[in-house]
Amino acid sequence: MNLKEEILKLKNELDVTLVAHFYQRDEVFELADITGDSLELAKKVMNTNTKFVVFCGVGFMGESVKIMSPQKRVLMPRIACCAMARMIDEGYFEQNLKIINEAGIKNEDILPITYINSSARVKARVGMMGGMVCTSSNAYKIIEKGLKSGKKIFFVPDRCLGQNFAKSLNLKSAVVGDGTNLNEADIICYNGFCSVHQQFNVDDIDFYREKYPDILVAVHPECDPKVCDKADFVGSTSQLITYIKNLPVDQKVVVGTEFNMVNRLREKNTYILSSTKPECPTMNETTLEHVYNTLKSIKDDNISKECEIFVDEDTAKWAKIALERMFEV
Ligand code: CIZ
Numbered sequence: 001m002n003l004k005e006e007i008l009k010l011k012n013e014l015d016v017t018l019v020a021h022f023y024q025r026d027e028v029f030e031l032a033d034i035t036g037d038s039l040e041l042a043k044k045v046m047n048t049n050t051k052f053v054v055f056c057g058v059g060f061m062g063e064s065v066k067i068m069s070p071q072k073r074v075l076m077p078r079i080a081c082c083a084m085a086r087m088i089d090e091g092y093f094e095q096n097l098k099i100i101n102e103a104g105i106k107n108e109d110i111l112p113i114t115y116i117n118s119s120a121r122v123k124a125r126v127g128m129m130g131g132m133v134c135t136s137s138n139a140y141k142i143i144e145k146g147l148k149s150g151k152k153i154f155f156v157p158d159r160c161l162g163q164n165f166a167k168s169l170n171l172k173s174a175v176v177g178d179g180t181n182l183n184e185a186d187i188i189c190y191n192g193f194c195s196v197h198q199q200f201n202v203d204d205i206d207f208y209r210e211k212y213p214d215i216l217v218a219v220h221p222e223c224d225p226k227v228c229d230k231a232d233f234v235g236s237t238s239q240l241i242t243y244i245k246n247l248p249v250d251q252k253v254v255v256g257t258e259f260n261m262v263n264r265l266r267e268k269n270t271y272i273l274s275s276t277k278p279e280c281p282t283m284n285e286t287t288l289e290h291v292y293n294t295l296k297s298i299k300d301d302n303i304s305k306e307c308e309i310f311v312d313e314d315t316a317k318w319a320k321i322a323l324e325r326m327f328e329v
Pocket residue numbers: 036037038039082117135136194220222236237
């Protein structure tokens with residue numbers, strides 16, 4: 001039997017749900033019971049009832065499952081940490097708050113919102129301050145809800161997402177530490193970014209538009225605001241999928257997001273907005289062999305601690321509150 005057949009066989013035998021994010025390698029993605037972007041996965045996995053969840057994605061996604069469903073045993077064939085999520089921890093969060101306070105803005109006038117691409121500890125810190133989590137699919141609604149509090153929003157960790165949503169809502173944004181005026185801003189952004197989505201630039205848009213004057217440009221809001229400003233469509237992973245799948249077959253489109261996702265989306269007339277292959281290195285770490293080893297370890301009752309997600313009780317309590325505030329919206 002080959003690895004793929006072995007995995008399918010083990011999956012049938014065990015009380016397990018195999019989950020894969022859209023950015024996973026094709027061979028892993030194809031075998032999953034549940035696929036989706038981060039919001040879809042968070043919701044769908046909550047509704048499964050197997051004892052084990054084998055999650056092919058990045059660390060914060062597995063943590064979110066464990067926080068929302070602590071009774072499940074969540075295993076990740078590779079606990080790869082999203083590079084953006086790694087740009088912020090509680091220490092950096094406090095440091096940024098201090099800079100904001102030094103600009104004359106008090107903590108009671110700040111509502112933190114964290115992109116789901118952050119650690120459980122950062123989510124917990126945000127939860128403790130009355131804040132909430134968002135994804136790129138629901139950021140509009142969450143930010144609008146946040147603004148109703150009359151407070152300034154401290155958006156972590158993705159600068160681009162904060163700036164792009166501020167622009168589209170006609171709000172002012174500033175970035176901590178880059179010299180912009182924090183007092184004038186409605187949304188104060190932490191200076192984090194996704195290195196995959198930073199690869200797309202305005203020159204590439206100009207190149208494609210010159211080559212194919214009728215081409216449409218669709219990008220993810222983790223791209224730089226200059227790139228989003230020049231695009232025809234800006235949307236989250238699931239919004240990009242719907243947009244591109246509904247285009248007429250002869251309509252050319254060039255897409256600024258992760259390669260594996262774009263590559264399996266549409267057979268013809270679909271280009272990637274980069275001369276390199278913008279794969280997420282951490283998402284790409286999970287191979288069929290890792291998935292097989294994890295399933296086998298469940299069968300043999302020999303699960304490695306390094307594969308299993310644990311979140312301490314206090315962190316889980318506050319992170320759950322921040323996540324639940326998102327699900328309520
Ligand atoms: O991690 C990411 O870049 C994205 C877009 C995740 C997701 O599915 O929202």
